[in-house]
Amino acid sequence: MSRLLWQAVTDKDALFGDQGWDAVVVISDQFELSDYPEIRQLMQHARSVDQRLGREPVLLLAPGLAGGRLICAPTGDLSGDYEDVRRFAEAAQAGIGMAVRAGAERPLLLVDEPQGDMRYSRAAEVALLGAGHELYRPFDVAPLNITVGVYGLEDASRANALEYGRIAARDLCGGDPEQMAPPAFAQYCVDLFEDSAVKVSVIDDRATLDKEYPLLSGVARASYGVERHEPRVVRLEYVGAGAISRNWMLAGKGVTFDTGGADLKIGGAMAGMSRDKGGAAATAGLMATLAQLQPKGVRVIAELGLVRNSIGREAIVPDEIISGHSGKKVRIGNTDAEGRLVLADLLSHLRADAKQHDDAVLMSLATLTGHVVRSYGPYSAVVENAVARGQALGGELQAISELWGEPFELSRLRREDFAQVAARSPSEDLLSSNNGASVNISRGHQFPMAFLLQAAGLDEHQLGSDKPLPYLHLDIAGSAVEKRDPLYGKPTAVPIATLLAKLLDH
Numbered sequence: 001m002s003r004l005l006w007q008a009v010t011d012k013d014a015l016f017g018d019q020g021w022d023a024v025v026v027i028s029d030q031f032e033l034s035d036y037p038e039i040r041q042l043m044q045h046a047r048s049v050d051q052r053l054g055r056e057p058v059l060l061l062a063p064g065l066a067g068g069r070l071i072c073a074p075t076g077d078l079s080g081d082y083e084d085v086r087r088f089a090e091a092a093q094a095g096i097g098m099a100v101r102a103g104a105e106r107p108l109l110l111v112d113e114p115q116g117d118m119r120y121s122r123a124a125e126v127a128l129l130g131a132g133h134e135l136y137r138p139f140d141v142a143p144l145n146i147t148v149g150v151y152g153l154e155d156a157s158r159a160n161a162l163e164y165g166r167i168a169a170r171d172l173c174g175g176d177p178e179q180m181a182p183p184a185f186a187q188y189c190v191d192l193f194e195d196s197a198v199k200v201s202v203i204d205d206r207a208t209l210d211k212e213y214p215l216l217s218g219v220a221r222a223s224y225g226v227e228r229h230e231p232r233v234v235r236l237e238y239v240g241a242g243a244i245s246r247n248w249m250l251a252g253k254g255v256t257f258d259t260g261g262a263d264l265k266i267g268g269a270m271a272g273m274s275r276d277k278g279g280a281a282a283t284a285g286l287m288a289t290l291a292q293l294q295p296k297g298v299r300v301i302a303e304l305g306l307v308r309n310s311i312g313r314e315a316i317v318p319d320e321i322i323s324g325h326s327g328k329k330v331r332i333g334n335t336d337a338e339g340r341l342v343l344a345d346l347l348s349h350l351r352a353d354a355k356q357h358d359d360a361v362l363m364s365l366a367t368l369t370g371h372v373v374r375s376y377g378p379y380s381a382v383v384e385n386a387v388a389r390g391q392a393l394g395g396e397l398q399a400i401s402e403l404w405g406e407p408f409e410l411s412r413l414r415r416e417d418f419a420q421v422a423a424r425s426p427s428e429d430l431l432s433s434n435n436g437a438s439v440n441i442s443r444g445h446q447f448p449m450a451f452l453l454q455a456a457g458l459d460e461h462q463l464g465s466d467k468p469l470p471y472l473h474l475d476i477a478g479s480a481v482e483k484r485d486p487l488y489g490k491p492t493a494v495p496i497a498t499l500l501a502k503l504l505d506h
């Protein structure tokens with residue numbers, strides 16, 4: 001993982017001379033390439049015999065260029081009202097994929113960015129995200145031996161730090177139920193952050209988990225006794241140098257396998273549920289990027305709840321009441337709505353951290369609901385509490401996500417959402433959900449936020465309280481793996497690029 005994928009190249013001779021690059025990959029919409037007349041001329045000649053040029057990725061024999069080959073990967077027409085920057089990721093993915101299949105090991109990437117259209121202001125970076133996605137191989141197969149030169153890039157450190165974190169996130173999200181069971185996931189984090197700028201600690205003791213994370217431990221109940229499946233809470237802390245101007249507290253859902261529990265997933269719906277840890281994986285990935293970049297002035301604390309939602313004679317069942325870390329008594333509505341239980345205890349702990357700072361922002365990252373996939377397809381959702389909404393934090397995150405090709409939809413929490421989780425009897429304070437799959441419940445990805453707010457004790461930090469705390473819930477169930485295929489889709493590492501850009505303000 002320490003090998004650098006991207007190398008900055010500013011010398012124009014690299015495109016033509018013999019500097020070790022073995023292919024040139026050009027990403028462009030029109031291929032006008034006025035700064036590169038040699039490449040344009042080559043393309044014009046080639047187009048007379050192959051009209052695919054500019055329409056689909058094509059490899060040309062190019063004796064004058066590095067490696068003697070040119071791959072033209074078109075974005076397509078970018079002018080349409082509904083186009084967005086993901087065209088660059090897709091083109092780079094196709095172009096780099098073709099280079100690798102053609103045998104290149106040191107391709108040189110040239111991204112022809114459109115001028116003057118704000119939608120494409122991060123086009124070059126987004127192209128790298130797409131190329132990185134293409135080049136990723138799971139940790140249990142041999143990695144590609146590739147270094148990509150990025151022509152026109154002055155400094156590759158951010159791109160490399162980002163890809164470092166994205167690789168970790170993909171490894172953690174993609175590992176099978178045994179490879180990345182909670183203890184293995186935790187160990188991966190311990191190894192990843194060893195001697196780094198991120199401090200890592202792991203809670204593995206049942207008595208502590210029962211006391212400090214009782215809802216999480218409830219979800220894990222049927223997994224106790226199978227040592228390799230037992231739960232873990234991983235806490236990660238990064239404190240940048242200098243005066244701290246930004247404090248983030250992140251909770252990541254890491255359900256390493258979700259059988260649904262006693263409300264068992266049936267009819268084939270269980271396959272792919274090893275990817276129900278994408279929130280914790282992306283959170284760990286962001287921390288890995290911070291460990292590499294070491295930005296000044298920011299503090300980020302993350303807690304990852306790593307649990308296997310197993311079925312067995314100890315499994316929690318609907319109707320049970322469990323008191324969370326916040327003290328709220330939660331009646332279980334459906335054992336397959338386990339992610340919110342895990343997050344509630346993490347957030348309750350992070351609330352204590354957030355209270356110590358003036359400008360803290362809380363977030364949860366989770367593959368939480370089937371409903372978000374039903375609502376938005378491959379897009380993520382951000383749901384704000386009123387404090388975050390007052391500061392327009394969700395809207396800002398959404399705007400940034402568009403530029404980085406990881407688009408979010410902004411969902412609004414409403415008063416009806418609180419009614420969905422309101423106590424039905426004097427014995428409980430809250431209901432975790434009704435007894436149905438979120439996908440079939442109206443407002444199925446919004447109302448869990450009403451649960452999370454209250455179960456984590458964040459209802460004590462509303463607007464008008466002594467200590468209002470902004471909180472954003474990010475549901476990435478539709479975006480954590482590509483093609484919305486949880487079983488075989490490659491993990492995307494969404495939304496690390498967006499969060500990094502938001503954290504650093506650029």
Ligand SMILES: [Zn+2]
Nearest residue numbers: 258336337338
């Ligand atoms: Zn579930």
